[in-house]
Amino acid sequence: MAHDDRRLRVLRAIVQDYVSTNDPVGSKALAARYDLGVSPATIRNDMAVLEEEGYITQPHTSAGRVPTDKGYRFFVDRLSAIKPLSAAERKAIEKFLDGAVDLHDVLGRSVRLLAQLTRQVAVVQYPTLARSAVRHLELVPLSTSRLLMVLITDTGRVEQRVVEVPVDTEADTVAELRTLLNAAFTGAKLAEASDKVGDLVDASAPHLRPLVAAVSATLLETLVEPSEDRLVIGGTANLAQGSALDFPGTFRPLLEALEEQVVVLRLMAEVGPSTVTVSIGEENEHEALTAASFVSVGYGSGDQALGGLGVVGPTRMDYAGNIAAVRAVARYVGHLLAES
Amino acid sequence: MAHDDRRLRVLRAIVQDYVSTNDPVGSKALAARYDLGVSPATIRNDMAVLEEEGYITQPHTSAGRVPTDKGYRFFVDRLSAIKPLSAAERKAIEKFLDGAVDLHDVLGRSVRLLAQLTRQVAVVQYPTLARSAVRHLELVPLSTSRLLMVLITDTGRVEQRVVEVPVDTEADTVAELRTLLNAAFTGAKLAEASDKVGDLVDASAPHLRPLVAAVSATLLETLVEPSEDRLVIGGTANLAQGSALDFPGTFRPLLEALEEQVVVLRLMAEVGPSTVTVSIGEENEHEALTAASFVSVGYGSGDQALGGLGVVGPTRMDYAGNIAAVRAVARYVGHLLAES
DNA sequence: GCTGGCACTCGGTCCACGCGAGTGCCAGGC
DNA sequence: GCCTGGCACTCGCGTGGACCGAGTGCCAGC
DSSP states (O other): OHHHHHHHHHHHHHHHHHHHHOSOBOHHHHHHHSOOSSOHHHHHHHHHHHHHTTSEEOSSTTSOBEEOHHHHHHIIIIIOOOOOOOHHHHHHHHHHHTTOOSHHHHHHHHHHHHHHHHSSEEEEEOOOSTTSBEEEEEEEEEETTEEEEEEEETTSOEEEEEEEOSSOOOHHHHHHHHHHHHHHHTTOBHHHHHHHHHHHHHHSOTTTHHHHHHHHHHHHHHHHSGGGSOEEEEOHHHHHTTHHHHSTTTHHHHHHHHHHOHHHHHHHHTOOBSOOEEEEGGGSSSGGGTTEEEEEEEEOSSSSOSEEEEEEEESSSOHHHHHHHHHHHHHHHHHHHHHO | OHHHHHHHHHHHHHHHHHHHHOSOBOHHHHHHHSOOSSOHHHHHHHHHHHHHTTSEEOSSTTSOBEEOHHHHHHIIIIIOOOOOOOHHHHHHHHHHHTTOOSHHHHHHHHHHHHHHHHSSEEEEEOOOSTTSBEEEEEEEEEETTEEEEEEEETTSOEEEEEEEOSSOOOHHHHHHHHHHHHHHHTTOBHHHHHHHHHHHHHHSOTTTHHHHHHHHHHHHHHHHSGGGSOEEEEOHHHHHTTHHHHSTTTHHHHHHHHHHOHHHHHHHHTOOBSOOEEEEGGGSSSGGGTTEEEEEEEEOSSSSOSEEEEEEEESSSOHHHHHHHHHHHHHHHHHHHHHO
């Protein structure tokens, strides 16, 4: 019906106005700023309905209305058009990310870029090891009983571990071992590595067997360690901006949760590539995030995301813009990692 | 003289009281809480002198006194005894840092530990490449004209760069090259590497020469890049605590400066090992840090620091405790890196 | 040279008040 | 039947004045 339609336009206008002004928005201001074609009184009636349905609320009796989490949710799902990035923004992305020298650099630039584009806190996850493939496995003797294992993935991640080997080992043996392991693992997805280990140990020459077993064990350990997933965070200064307004009393916990990484990583675990996920306010289980929204998406060229990236900010954020920015940066990062 | 002596005790008491309460401290409170053996009136006289000399100041006419930067400086240089860490703290350090699995892990744990011990923002610098020695140099062929160079240092840092090689290169040649470069560089300090490059190119077989030159050039580039120095930051949530009080209006710039890293790295560049450097408030050149103090020290076993670590907080901080914590953590990190 | 007393200053808090934005409701008009 | 203008009401916020108390500087006396 026409009425419903107008009511939604009112809701959209409220969200947009509140996001840009941070002031509870009244019927009069709404009528003045948005060409809704009706008088404030009519808008008031619509607002009363919207409030009853839980999309907006009044902070005080005599104040304007503010969107609720439910209101933002509806806005994101139904009302916000995808906002294409400006040419300048596209150019900025390219400029910013080109010339990155290694993975760390790519992710560092991405997080700064994303923070700058959205004016929110940006988070970028390192490519998950399990979904990366082995590019090279290097062994450096530290002593006769200790090897340094260096794993290099196709996404450019480098992990190193010290392996205590059960028997004294000479340089030639290490070289043999290196050749053997690289032949077995190079090009293989790390998630599949565990399947190969058993056969590999059995098939290898007796004098190498304990070594293969030790190194393989260490390799598999890297996949389950908590450090497996790493996070780069940037733009926390953006949070400080209106922290007192947007996060009354929850600013510190929020910063702590971000530093903790675990919370964000859990949220990130669910993201798929190319589908932007938005979780709003109370939808977030972690208490410190109940006043925040999280916009995230996976990056990576395949059908399975290599990792995730996103932004965290107050529920009062520019969802359309942030979704566009997050998606665009993810696409570029995916390309960069695919070609390196 | 006896008077001077008492006056300094008054200054010390003012600093200690202000640091712990965050309230301007008056003569009466001082007499009550610190056993100075004289009446408030006498203390008032001393305070008047201290104020005239610039060590303390009054925020308002009818308020207590607050130490100035000069007052803190004097306190740090002359009045604060070194505060030994408690047994529990020592144990916590050991527990926290043991079990670190690689360099990234060591530094990550250090920064969290330091933030926790001091309740300030902690910063830890990666070991400078120039002062590290080569443990291993690995070359992985990406295509016939591109090599991935992986540099592993004795401190556990790993750097990777893609090298575009001028001529098509086969696996055997890469192996030769790898052997040659490792023979030349392994064990050498990277700062000295630039000296070796010329001779190495001249001495190598003609077919390897362009390759040696290309890889060496990339190697030297890593030493001058801005990414050469990296920083881990933790505990920013601690800053948020009383940000409005301690950093009125400068909170956001401060966070920005920390994220920028450059500012901190510059401060860190001057630190020596085992000598803790403290720079207080206005002593810091960067504007965002003029309300903050920075306590830092180098870590590393030799006479030259491998890198620096420290804490940033309000000038109103527990200098004695923070100096002790920073020093202790630096010592542990130095040990850990030496033995790995 | 230290001490107790005293007058003075002045920032912070509390409270009363008025303003204005915003609302809900109602009667009238298209 | 829905929209509109009018109107009475609510209530948060900012303002201004009074009060309180912590703290000071100075001075006379021990």
